[in-house]
Amino acid sequence: MTDIEEVDFEVDPEDLDNSPVVRVPSDELSLLVNDLHVSYRVFGAKKVGHGPGRKQGPLAKLLRRGGRAPAIREVKAIRGISFAARHGEAIGIIGVNGSGKSTLLRAIAGLIPPASGTVHVASNPALLGVNAVLMKDLSGERNIMIGALALGLTPKQVQERYQEIVDFAEIGDFVNLPMKSYSSGMGGRLRFAISASAVPDILMIDEALATGDAGFRAKSKARMDEIRQAAGTVFLVSHSLATIQSMCTRVLWVHDGQLVMDGEPKEVCARYKTFVQEKKKRAKTLH
Ligand SMILES: Nc1ncnc2c1ncn2[C@@H]1O[C@H](COP(=O)(O)OP(=O)(O)OP(=O)(O)O)[C@@H](O)[C@H]1O
Ligand SMILES: [Mg+2]
Incomplete structure (x- = not known):
């Protein structure tokens, strides 16, 4: 289900703005996420993904069509994530496709209610998923x-x-x-x-930069820095590790709805890169 081919970690020097990511010191919390769980309910869904599905003959399928309530499948997209964010931080979120990055942002923005756990935002909720409006x-x-x-x-x-x-x-x-x-x-x-x-107090960018060229990315970074300097927090989801490293002060690695690592961009990206490469190798030997 996960498409690891999409991960782009070739660091093209032209793509990188080499100026260091400015740190904006602040002790104040802007956001607190505590043991967050988020689920989607999919109606009329067949069993897919995790675990072997039950094979059914044509007769069983026909009988099932005869008026039984449609199956509801629960997709547990976020499974117990906790972290605190400070004013001035630029937080990158990485992870393979379907790991829960967009869901995490949507839940922080208040666009999907958590199944359990809490999201506390320090000041006015001027958060908005860029894709939402x-x-x-x-x-x-x-x-x-x-x-x-x-x-x-x-x-x-x-x-x-x-x-x-x-x-x-x-x-x-x-x-x-x-x-x-x-x-x-x-x-x-x-x-x-x-x-x-x-x-905004919290700016969330989900992949929007992936489509921009190097010039646009430099402009975006300058704008992100301005927002952080005005005491905002920036979240950036991207499959480009080069973009993440050149723009973020901290990185969260999400896998299967859980937080695998939270730390320095260089360190987290290096570990993630090794993980993806090993996964690719394993996938190749299986073919
Ligand atoms: N609207 C939805 N209804 C049901 N399931 C969903 C929905 N949106 C996402 N999911 C599921 O939730 C999980 C997390 O998805 P999410 O979109 O958050 O991943 P992602 O890390 O943003 O992936 P990508 O890198 O492909 O953008 C996946 O298993 C996905 O299939
Ligand atoms: Mg996404």
Whole structure:
């Protein structure tokens, strides 16, 4: 189920902004996650993934179709994660596909209720998953309006910053077209530009940078630094270890819904890289 091919840890020197990640010292907690569990309920699901499924003959299948309630499967996406985040931290989240990174961000943003455990946020909940607000059928312009208002900007502030957002996203006249006509790079850049237009207490970026080029990444890093200096905390999910290392002060490695490691970017990325390479090797010898 996990696609380890997607992991991109080649460190291309051109992709790296070599300036060190600025540390913003702060003792104050911005976020506390305590023994968080998150589950999804999938209706009408067949058993997949973990454990061997029960083989069924055609007759049993036919009988099952005859009016029994659809199966409900519970996917335990986050299984007991705890950590504390401080103001000024840029926290990278890494892990193979399906390990629970996006779910963790969504739960922190309050978009999915936890099955158990708690998420405490220090100040106003100006958190927003960058993927949560944008609507594909609406133009970039409408999305900027709605997204920025949702982030807590006043209509006047949105007007003042509108051009800045369009320029940051580098989408030009496409701003008047529906977002479904955008390339993934353009969509990603606009998402980042909107989410970074306010100075949120917690900025969460899920893969949005993966689609940007080196120039855009440098700009994004500068914006992230500004937010951290204004006492914000930044979360960044990415499959590019180069991006994570050049932008984060700390890294969480999530696997199978649990926290495997929490520490220095270099150390955590190195351990993760070894893990993925060994997994790849094992997969090859099995074929
Ligand atoms: N809406 C959903 N309904 C049911 N199951 C889901 C849903 N979203 C995610 N899952 C499941 O929860 C688990 C964690 O998924 P999640 O999207 O958080 O992983 P991820 O680490 O972000 O993966 P990727 O690197 O592919 O983005 C996976 O097993 C996935 O299949
Ligand atoms: Mg994800």
